[in-house]
Amino acid sequence: MELSDLFDFGPFFDNFDAILDGFWATIRLSLAAGVLSLIIGTILASFRVAPVPVLRAAGTVYVNIVRNTPLTLVLIMCSLGLNDILALTFSDDSGTTYYWWAVLGLSAYTGAFVCEALRSGINTVPIGQAEAARSLGLTFSQSLRMIILPQAFRAVIAPLGSVFIAMIKNTTVATAASYAEVVTQMKTLLDLPSFTSGAIPLFLGVAIGFLILVLPTGYFFGWLAKRTAVVR
Amino acid sequence: MTDSKGELTKGGGLEDDVPSDVPAGGPLVEVRDVNKHFGELHVLRDVNLTVERGEVVVVIGPSGSGKSTLCRSINRLEPIDSGSILVDGKPLPQEGRELARLRADVGMVFQSFNLFAHKTILENVTLGPVKVRRERKEEAEKYALELLDRVGIANQAQKYPAQLSGGQQQRAAIARSLAMRPKVMLFDEPTSALDPEMINEVLDVMTGLARDGMTMIVVTHEMGFARRAAQKVVFMADGQIVESNTPEEFFTNPESDRAKDFLSKIITH
Numbered sequence: 001m002e003l004s005d006l007f008d009f010g011p012f013f014d015n016f017d018a019i020l021d022g023f024w025a026t027i028r029l030s031l032a033a034g035v036l037s038l039i040i041g042t043i044l045a046s047f048r049v050a051p052v053p054v055l056r057a058a059g060t061v062y063v064n065i066v067r068n069t070p071l072t073l074v075l076i077m078c079s080l081g082l083n084d085i086l087a088l089t090f091s092d093d094s095g096t097t098y099y100w101w102a103v104l105g106l107s108a109y110t111g112a113f114v115c116e117a118l119r120s121g122i123n124t125v126p127i128g129q130a131e132a133a134r135s136l137g138l139t140f141s142q143s144l145r146m147i148i149l150p151q152a153f154r155a156v157i158a159p160l161g162s163v164f165i166a167m168i169k170n171t172t173v174a175t176a177a178s179y180a181e182v183v184t185q186m187k188t189l190l191d192l193p194s195f196t197s198g199a200i201p202l203f204l205g206v207a208i209g210f211l212i213l214v215l216p217t218g219y220f221f222g223w224l225a226k227r228t229a230v231v232r
Numbered sequence: 233m234t235d236s237k238g239e240l241t242k243g244g245g246l247e248d249d250v251p252s253d254v255p256a257g258g259p260l261v262e263v264r265d266v267n268k269h270f271g272e273l274h275v276l277r278d279v280n281l282t283v284e285r286g287e288v289v290v291v292i293g294p295s296g297s298g299k300s301t302l303c304r305s306i307n308r309l310e311p312i313d314s315g316s317i318l319v320d321g322k323p324l325p326q327e328g329r330e331l332a333r334l335r336a337d338v339g340m341v342f343q344s345f346n347l348f349a350h351k352t353i354l355e356n357v358t359l360g361p362v363k364v365r366r367e368r369k370e371e372a373e374k375y376a377l378e379l380l381d382r383v384g385i386a387n388q389a390q391k392y393p394a395q396l397s398g399g400q401q402q403r404a405a406i407a408r409s410l411a412m413r414p415k416v417m418l419f420d421e422p423t424s425a426l427d428p429e430m431i432n433e434v435l436d437v438m439t440g441l442a443r444d445g446m447t448m449i450v451v452t453h454e455m456g457f458a459r460r461a462a463q464k465v466v467f468m469a470d471g472q473i474v475e476s477n478t479p480e481e482f483f484t485n486p487e488s489d490r491a492k493d494f495l496s497k498i499i500t501h
Contacts, residue, residue: 129346132348135338135339136359
């Protein structure tokens with residue numbers, strides 16, 4: 001091996017468009033899964049604090065199963081199991097279908113973590129807040145929506161930021177589920193017979209790309225947490 | 233006692249599809265043979281209490297005597313083990329919509345205020361009327377400002393609870409309860425968490441309410457308030473109602489040894 005191999009950025013820039021396409025695919029997956037996992041996590045957290053035992057049990061079982069299953073397994077089950085074998089497809093276009101299965105699998109997985117972060121937030125809201133809400137005549141769902149969850153969310157914005165950072169990095173596992181995000185692109189490039197040198201710069205480039213995505217996410221959540229903190 | 237009659241509500245805009253049951257006459261709150269345990273601890277023992285319309289009942293007693301539990305059980309924040317509690321002739325329903333509707337008619341003021349920390353004072357006061365009573369926002373705000381003015385903090389309406397003093401927060405909490413136009417108000421040690429110089433501003437508001445004819449059940453250690461505003465003093469010890477009398481009789485002529493002992497301890501301080 002020659003030292004120049006380490007600094008051969010040629011292939012990286014030659015394939016810059018393909019890498020950017022890959023990142024764009026990563027971003028689309030992150031955004032959709034971020035929104036969906038927030039919704040799933042909120043519903044799960046509501047289940048886990050509900051007065052109905054069946055809902056509580058359902059929430060607990062879901063979280064314990066999904067949170068303890070490797071993401072790769074979840075995603076491969078979505079793409080190979082549900083999509084390929086059971087033929088549950090979203091669209092005739094296989095790219096679109098794999099995208100939505102990746103979104104769904106990643107959200108189902110991340111939702112369990114969002115739920116647990118949110119539940120710890122619910123625990124920071126003093127019991128008196130719920131009692132006051134109930135004594136005004138608000139129903140359980142009203143007091144959850146208007147009083148408990150708004151305060152719980154504000155308490156866990158920073159931990160939720162960590163969950164989303166982990167989720168952005170977890171998008172790379174979607175390559176196992178046939179979704180062509182940035183790591184898939186990178187691997188395709190590396191597997192080309194014409195690819196002879198510049199692997200390390202390619203890795204570095206993709207890593208820096210992730211830094212560019214993730215660092216602002218972290219700062220954004222930090223800023224948001226400060227801005228919305230509830231003073232007691 | 234529980235016949236339904238479509239009632240024209242006391243305030244504007246609170247029509248509900250279901251007419252609320254309002255039997256005329258009869259006591260407003262009835263507690264009958266109520267028992268309650270916290271694990272091994274028997275906190276309420278065969279408690280009986282009747283509160284007439286417009287009556288102000290002060291509940292006093294040593295700590296751990298069950299007076300807070302009694303107060304909280306009247307709007308079912310604490311479920312009871314046996315016995316029955318009737319508000320306006322209707323037994324307390326199970327947890328659910330029906331209970332929520334009943335709680336809307338029963339105001340509650342807590343020791344620790346429990347104002348919604350993420351909402352302004354005005355939002356705290358209008359939340360119930362808008363979300364539970366389905367009042368129009370403008371009307372709710374107008375009434376809320378009247379109430380805040382009545383408790384002397386109209387100029388704090390746009391602030392958040394943490395920006396107010398304890399006394400101001402408690403007065404805001406009283407306004408929040410009043411905004412629901414409750415039939416009865418429960419006060420669970422409303423001045424116990426306050427600095428001494430703030431106690432009177434809250435008691436003044438409560439005395440005003442009593443004078444205006446509000447039905448009130450007040451758990452407190454403020455004997456001055458009991459003498460001034462109450463029609464009845466209920467003395468509790470060890471989960472039982474030991475004595476129930478007019479303030480004048482109770483404070484000058486306590487019958488039970490338990491009450492004599494309690495009063496002597498208070499007076500020597």
